Amino acid sequence: MHATLCDLITDLVQNAFEADATEIKLNVEETEKNLKVVIQDNGKGMSAETLEKAKDPFWSDGRKHRHRNVGLGLPFLFQTSEMTNGRVEIDSQEGLGTTVTFHFDPTHVDLPVFGNFTTAAITLMTYGFKGNLTIERSRNGMRYTLSRNELADALGDLNDLESLTLLKAFVESNEEELNHNDSDIL
Amino acid sequence: MAKMTLEELRNLRGSKKKEMTQRDGDKCAQIVIGMGTCGIAAGAKDAFDAFLDELNHNDVKDTRITQTGCMGLCFSEPTVEVAVPDMPRVIYGNVDAQVARRIVREHILGKSLVSDHIFDKPAQDIIK
Numbered sequence: 502m503h504a505t506l507c508d509l510i511t512d513l514v515q516n517a518f519e520a521d522a523t524e525i526k527l528n529v530e531e532t533e534k535n536l537k538v539v540i541q542d543n544g545k546g547m548s549a550e551t552l553e554k555a556k557d558p559f560w561s562d563g564r565k566h567r568h569r570n571v572g573l574g575l576p577f578l579f580q581t582s583e584m585t586n587g588r589v590e591i592d593s594q595e596g597l598g599t600t601v602t603f604h605f606d607p608t609h610v611d612l613p614v615f616g617n618f619t620t621a622a623i624t625l626m627t628y629g630f631k632g633n634l635t636i637e638r639s640r641n642g643m644r645y646t647l648s649r650n651e652l653a654d655a656l657g658d659l660n661d662l663e664s665l666t667l668l669k670a671f672v673e674s675n676e677e678e679l680n681h682n683d684s685d686i687l
Numbered sequence: 688m689a690k691m692t693l694e695e696l697r698n699l700r701g702s703k704k705k706e707m708t709q710r711d712g713d714k715c716a717q718i719v720i721g722m723g724t725c726g727i728a729a730g731a732k733d734a735f736d737a738f739l740d741e742l743n744h745n746d747v748k749d750t751r752i753t754q755t756g757c758m759g760l761c762f763s764e765p766t767v768e769v770a771v772p773d774m775p776r777v778i779y780g781n782v783d784a785q786v787a788r789r790i791v792r793e794h795i796l797g798k799s800l801v802s803d804h805i806f807d808k809p810a811q812d813i814i815k
Contacts, residue, residue, distance in 0.1 A: 663700070667700055669739065670691065
């Protein structure tokens, strides 16, 4: 499985990029008792049969790499969920899109560490996806939202070094506020 | 750091505009980080953070960092393609944070390839 939950989330949002979506929403809700993640896209979706195949680590739709039958994105999610008594729901309809929802127990000893959300958010926002990606992030009641369209409007070319540097400062300042609130509670 | 608003972000970017307009697109160095499942698992995000930090630390301006999926060299992830004007395009393998910093200092600034991490092109079975 992935070393951090943020790595897993990055990988799953990339599935949405590759599903020809134009609108993607990532929602990451952390409380002391539950981590809920929802990845919703309006891409091409999957039939029930394709979804079943996608759970197999040695299956890929063959569009990217014709000779390589490996696809570890969803299998990593199921593996992590099974190891930690988590819950995964995938709702997909061909032509309409896919919604992946999972709940993990943050206190489970086998759950990977959460990881660095700032870098995950920056890499997703600057991946080259042309549609809109909205990230809603909350932690113990505090929340913030990032929208790729708004960021591109404010910064211009998001892949330019200055943009990336400012974007990092922006996301970090939002993350710090979430964690600052955390220390108030404790 | 106080929480930054979108408006503050816009203004900060605006103040950099002057520097930007003087930029020549062809003189821009390009860094492409492989961010497929394999890249992510091998620590491509650590390399991303290290590139950003080292470029700023050395005050390198004309650079773009983009991402791509798997380049087929899963065994040598994280892989990174670097294109500097007047130098060969190079794919580097096993780019951890330390190697990323070396690429900035030796390749982008020093114009000398980081020879012990070079792969010349993507894997054969990936090229169409």
